[in-house]
Amino acid sequence: MASNRQQLLLTCCLLLSCIALFDVLLIWVSGLLIISGIIRISLLRHTQKHTITQRTLNLLAVLSLVVLFWYGWQIGLMNSMLNLLVLACAFKLIKLENHKDFLQLSLSTLFIIACGFMFYQQIIAVVFYSLLVIALLFALQSHFQPNRTLPDLSTELIKQISFAIPVSLLLFIALPHLPPLWQMPGMNQAQSGLSDTLNPGDLSRVAQSAELAFSAEFQQKLPTRTQLYWRAQVMEVFNGKQWSRHPYRLRQQQQLQFSQHYNPRVFGEHYRYSVVAQPTGMNLLYALDVATPVSDDVIANPSYQLTSKFPLVSTISYEVISWYQTPLDQASSFDLVLNLQLPPNGNPRARAFAKQLAANNPTVQQKIRAVLQYYKQQSFVYSLQPDVMPDNMVDTFLFEKKKGFCAHYAASMAYLLRLMGIPARVVTGYMGGENQSGNRINVYQFDAHAWVEAWHEDKGWVRYDPTAVVSPERLLYGLEQAVAYENSFLTEQPFSLMKFKSVRWLNQLRLAFAQMDYWWNSWVVGFNQRQQLSIISAIFGSATLTNIGLFTLGALGIILFIVAVYIWKNKPKSTSPVAVKYYLHALKILKKHGYQRQYSQGPEDYYQQIKTSSPLPVFNVFKRLHNNYMHYQYAGKPSMSPKRLKAELKQLKHVLRTSQS
Amino acid sequence: MSFSALIDQSLENIDSLIIGKRHQIKLALTCLLAGGHLLIEDLPGMGKTTLSHALAEVLGLKFSRVQFTSDLLPADLLGVNIFEPQKQRFQFHQGPLFNNLVLADEINRASPKTQSALLEAMEEHQVSVDGTTHQLPSPFFVIATQNPVNQSGTYPLPESQLDRFLMKIELGYPDEASERAMLKEQINGEKPALDCIITPEKLNQAQQATANLHASDAIISYVLKLVQQSRQSADFPHPLSPRASKAILKCSKSWAYIAGRDHVIPEDVQAVLGAVAEHRLRHNQLLSQQTTPYSQLLLERVDPVSD
Numbered sequence: 001m002a003s004n005r006q007q008l009l010l011t012c013c014l015l016l017s018c019i020a021l022f023d024v025l026l027i028w029v030s031g032l033l034i035i036s037g038i039i040r041i042s043l044l045r046h047t048q049k050h051t052i053t054q055r056t057l058n059l060l061a062v063l064s065l066v067v068l069f070w071y072g073w074q075i076g077l078m079n080s081m082l083n084l085l086v087l088a089c090a091f092k093l094i095k096l097e098n099h100k101d102f103l104q105l106s107l108s109t110l111f112i113i114a115c116g117f118m119f120y121q122q123i124i125a126v127v128f129y130s131l132l133v134i135a136l137l138f139a140l141q142s143h144f145q146p147n148r149t150l151p152d153l154s155t156e157l158i159k160q161i162s163f164a165i166p167v168s169l170l171l172f173i174a175l176p177h178l179p180p181l182w183q184m185p186g187m188n189q190a191q192s193g194l195s196d197t198l199n200p201g202d203l204s205r206v207a208q209s210a211e212l213a214f215s216a217e218f219q220q221k222l223p224t225r226t227q228l229y230w231r232a233q234v235m236e237v238f239n240g241k242q243w244s245r246h247p248y249r250l251r252q253q254q255q256l257q258f259s260q261h262y263n264p265r266v267f268g269e270h271y272r273y274s275v276v277a278q279p280t281g282m283n284l285l286y287a288l289d290v291a292t293p294v295s296d297d298v299i300a301n302p303s304y305q306l307t308s309k310f311p312l313v314s315t316i317s318y319e320v321i322s323w324y325q326t327p328l329d330q331a332s333s334f335d336l337v338l339n340l341q342l343p344p345n346g347n348p349r350a351r352a353f354a355k356q357l358a359a360n361n362p363t364v365q366q367k368i369r370a371v372l373q374y375y376k377q378q379s380f381v382y383s384l385q386p387d388v389m390p391d392n393m394v395d396t397f398l399f400e401k402k403k404g405f406c407a408h409y410a411a412s413m414a415y416l417l418r419l420m421g422i423p424a425r426v427v428t429g430y431m432g433g434e435n436q437s438g439n440r441i442n443v444y445q446f447d448a449h450a451w452v453e454a455w456h457e458d459k460g461w462v463r464y465d466p467t468a469v470v471s472p473e474r475l476l477y478g479l480e481q482a483v484a485y486e487n488s489f490l491t492e493q494p495f496s497l498m499k500f501k502s503v504r505w506l507n508q509l510r511l512a513f514a515q516m517d518y519w520w521n522s523w524v525v526g527f528n529q530r531q532q533l534s535i536i537s538a539i540f541g542s543a544t545l546t547n548i549g550l551f552t553l554g555a556l557g558i559i560l561f562i563v564a565v566y567i568w569k570n571k572p573k574s575t576s577p578v579a580v581k582y583y584l585h586a587l588k589i590l591k592k593h594g595y596q597r598q599y600s601q602g603p604e605d606y607y608q609q610i611k612t613s614s615p616l617p618v619f620n621v622f623k624r625l626h627n628n629y630m631h632y633q634y635a636g637k638p639s640m641s642p643k644r645l646k647a648e649l650k651q652l653k654h655v656l657r658t659s660q661s
Numbered sequence: 662m663s664f665s666a667l668i669d670q671s672l673e674n675i676d677s678l679i680i681g682k683r684h685q686i687k688l689a690l691t692c693l694l695a696g697g698h699l700l701i702e703d704l705p706g707m708g709k710t711t712l713s714h715a716l717a718e719v720l721g722l723k724f725s726r727v728q729f730t731s732d733l734l735p736a737d738l739l740g741v742n743i744f745e746p747q748k749q750r751f752q753f754h755q756g757p758l759f760n761n762l763v764l765a766d767e768i769n770r771a772s773p774k775t776q777s778a779l780l781e782a783m784e785e786h787q788v789s790v791d792g793t794t795h796q797l798p799s800p801f802f803v804i805a806t807q808n809p810v811n812q813s814g815t816y817p818l819p820e821s822q823l824d825r826f827l828m829k830i831e832l833g834y835p836d837e838a839s840e841r842a843m844l845k846e847q848i849n850g851e852k853p854a855l856d857c858i859i860t861p862e863k864l865n866q867a868q869q870a871t872a873n874l875h876a877s878d879a880i881i882s883y884v885l886k887l888v889q890q891s892r893q894s895a896d897f898p899h900p901l902s903p904r905a906s907k908a909i910l911k912c913s914k915s916w917a918y919i920a921g922r923d924h925v926i927p928e929d930v931q932a933v934l935g936a937v938a939e940h941r942l943r944h945n946q947l948l949s950q951q952t953t954p955y956s957q958l959l960l961e962r963v964d965p966v967s968d
Contacts, residue, residue, distance in 0.1 A: 147893055587966065600961045602927035633879045635924040 004044045006146075007096060009139035011040050013132050014093060014109045018086055020116050020128060026071055029083045032064065033090040040093050052094055061091050082115055106140050121279075121314055121525045123516060134161070163566045167559050174555030177529050193280040194428055194448060198235050198243040200393065200407040203428070204384050207405070207479060209445035213430060214277040214286050215518050218439040223271055223288065225432060226475060227324060229451065229463060230286040230443060232429035234303040238418075240343040241393065243411055243426045248338075253283075253301055257309055262300050266290055268325025276317040276522045283307040285318065286429060286443070289463075290326045294319035295530065302335070304328055304461075317526035328453070329460030331423075336455060339423035342415070347394040350412070354419035367420050368454060368464060371413055375469050378402055380409075382471035384479075384488040406431075406474070409466035410450040423455035427463075432478050434514075442514055446479050446489070579632035579639035586625045586652055593656045603630060617655040624648055664859075664867050665921035671858045675715045678855065679708050679832075680846075681839025687919060688830050688936050689716055689804075694864070694871055694915040697827020697908070698783050698803040700768075700940070707832045709806040713764040716804065720864060721857030722761035723798070729771035731814065735778035739788045740795075753790065758782055761798055761861070765805040769815040779803065780822045800864065820899075827908055828933075829940035867918065874914040875924040883927055884909050886963045887934070894962070897942055897955060905941045912937050927965035934960060 015037045022030060042048040064087050072080035089108050092101060113129050142153055193213060195202060235243035256262060275286060285298060285306040293300055295318035297309045361367045381403040389396040394412045397404050410426045417424035431449035433441040451465040468475040474482035480489045533543040540547040587597055595614060597606045607626045611619055625648055632639040668690065675686050689712060692699045701709045717724035727738060740756035765779055782788050786797050808815055884906055892900040912933040917925045935956040942955035
């Protein structure tokens with residue numbers, strides 16, 4: 001049985017690996033785990049002598065299963081499976097009795113640690129998990145070799161890890177990165193980022209987060225700041241309270257996955273860049289207009305949106321070309337009809353206002369200018385803390401509060417334009433971003449933005465940003481400057497490094513972290529076939545099929561070499577001299593023929609046993625081998641030559657065969 | 662006549678006196694040959710004293726027997742300084758300890774004070790009385806007998822003192838045939854006389870030869886593996902000390918010598934291990950629940966034939 005030290009270490013590893021998953025685990029499951037941890041530790045420290053009986057434990061397990069089954073509907077398959085695993089571990093921890101239990105629990109803990117990667121893939125998480133794995137390996141090692149000293153075990157562990165790291169690196173780089181065979185069971189959890197409906201109040205909540213949304217690395221030049229409208233999704237349906245996508249668009253998107261891609265006509269100059277997007281659990285991707293995807297898994301649709309084939313459960317990277325001089329002039333008649341739809345009533349003042357504007361301004365251009373003019377002339381205020389507007393949101397905003405976030409402006413403007421008969425829609429996404437070194441732009445959640453697109457017969461969809469009219473700072477400098485007057489930037493995250501931009505070294509530190517994070521996300525978490533191919537072409541010049549084969553074989557060869565070196569270095573050294581070797585061999589042969597030697601039986605004893613139990617020819621041959629062994633091993637006399645010993649062995653085999661037949 | 666033949670003859674002679682205990686007699690001889698003290702533990706009437714007597718006679722040693730009781734004092738054992746009025750000085754009168762072979766009968770009936778006086782003499786081969794040190798004769802052997810600890814009126818020997826005995830043997834009940842022979846002999850009324858077969862000089866030579874007997878690396882590794890096993894496994898509450906491993910090798914050599922071999926083989930170690938190690942592995946019998954001997958357990962866990 002493992003001694004206390006190893007069990008204690010294992011218990012700590014298990015608890016820590018689950019602490020890291022605290023927002024995935026159900027509260028009562030974590031509670032149960034902590035209680036069983038306390039029980040185990042108090043058992044180990046002898047503050048408590050009696051463990052829970054098997055019967056109580058079984059009952060508890062059944063009850064927990066029932067409760068988990070009940071909750072399982074709400075938290076999704078994936079999470080309930082993880083909870084089940086942790087539950088099982090908690091019960092095993094109480095009943096940690098023998099060698100088998102210890103191994104089982106160690107392996108399960110390793111599995112839980114691996115599960116952690118599904119939820120957290122940041123560098124810091126990886127460091128944490130690596131430390132846990134090392135601690136666990138250490139516990140396992142000292143469990144198997146309890147007599148070795150601490151420094152001895154550590155050097156052994158370091159040796160093993162130093163062999164394992166290059167092997168896993170090579171496997172990571174060289175193994176083909178296939179797309180997942182099945183989709184991850186959906187995570188029924190709110191992920192940060194844009195949602196697929198636009199409730200004007202929601203977007204300002206998103207903008208309270210300083211989390212990275214995505215980062216884009218441009219190949220040559222960077223666009224100017226006012227060009228940085230990152231389209232994420234287009235909202236075309238307004239139900240009086242919120243904007244959302246039309247169900248038809250979802251069907252259209254599913255069809256596009258299987259049919260040919262949507263290819264808008266593009267021309268003019270372009271930007272080429274790759275984007276590393278953080279997980280959102282949705283299919284939304286981000287790009288500047290008009291985007292055509294380069295990567296395979298990315299689909300363009302007629303709303304000029306990019307979507308991914310799979311929900312973003314982990315960081316992904318994709319490459320895009322944006323033709324910024326191409327107008328967005330593709331629209332079907334369905335699109336235009338759809339973008340005029342409005343709920344039949346509500347917002348009476350807005351309706352009257354629109355009617356009046358439409359009467360005064362005959363052309364589309366004039367109507368739009370008049371609306372923008374209204375925002376400009378009235379005392380509208382851009383704010384991260386808008387008031388709640390439950391009913392007739394547009395009326396309340398336009399004529400009473402006059403204080404809102406970009407979503408309020410975009411939603412109200414699109415509403416007014418539709419009232420005046422101009423096809424219009426709300427686009428959500430991100431605006432701006434922070435310039436990093438190396439032509440890179442980091443876009444954070446607080447860069448979330450919403451704007452309006454209106455249809456012109458001659459120019460197609462044209463972007464209007466009412467927020468920019470009210471608060472040009474938002475467009476030119478970003479959110480922080482735009483809401484500086486009310487001091488509401490990141491009020492929910494008082495310790496975010498973003499807040500300390502003015503402190504120079506802190507800002508540099510933040511930028512360095514961001515750089516590291518980007519590198520990590522693009523080369524480790526988002527490592528895919530494309531990057532694999534780029535490595536191959538960097539080595540061989542081009543990524544032909546032969547080169548890929550060579551690369552994979554080469555990597556496998558190196559791995560085999562490393563493994564061989566490890567095995568060779570750790571080979572038990574057989575220094576036994578020939579007399580002993582052949583004697584042991586003879587014992588094996590005799591055992592095969594039924595002359596079993598007891599484990600603790602001495603050689604002389606065994607000799608006497610053979611003498612009485614075996615036929616004479618067998619005994620005569622064995623006698624010579626035995627005497628040779630005894631003389632060599634115990635009397636310090638020289639042994640027979642290896643050649644003779646070999647002959648004797650052969651003879652032994654022969655007489656055994658003939659005596660048995 | 663070779664020493665091995667002498668030993669055989671002695672064995673024959675003692676065997677005719679204590680029938681059916683050949684292995685134990687051989688162990689006792691081994692112990693004396695290795696220069697160590699012997700502890701015989703058994704119930705009363707099993708032939709402990711007879712065996713000691715026989716050994717002393719066969720070896721031709723000066724013999725004394727001390728019956729230990731609870732009121733025995735150290736002075737009764739070591740001797741005292743007595744004032745002689747004629748010479749006007751103190752004269753040391755040697756106690757029974759000043760003999761080649763001392764039989765300490767029922768040692769665990771004496772008080773700890775007396776026990777420790779004896780054990781000190783065993784270790785140092787000398788006694789100190791009133792500040793003067795007196796050398797004990799050489800060779801000096803102690804054969805102590807003791808009743809099992811759970812018998813009434815006993816002071817169990819402490820662990821440190823048990824360790825002083827090279828071997829502890831138990832005689833056990835004789836088998837039926839032996840006992841029958843014994844009873845018949847008693848009816849006949851003749852008690853075989855024992856002659857001195859091994860002279861002290863011969864014994865001295867034999868002890869020298871035993872010390873120089875060849876013990877190969879393989880044997881030393883086997884002894885080490887046994888000792889390590891007792892230290893590594895939690896099944897052994899009292900691991901073997903280096904003194905114990907030295908004792909095991911020493912006794913194995915003597916055993917090999919008695920068997921007439923000039924080198925030690927694993928069977929020698931296995932033969933003596935029980936007698937040498939059991940009382941060190943199991944210090945206090947009363948506390949232990951273990952029924953199979955620890956030395957047996959130890960032997961079963963180590964493979965003598967491996968590289």
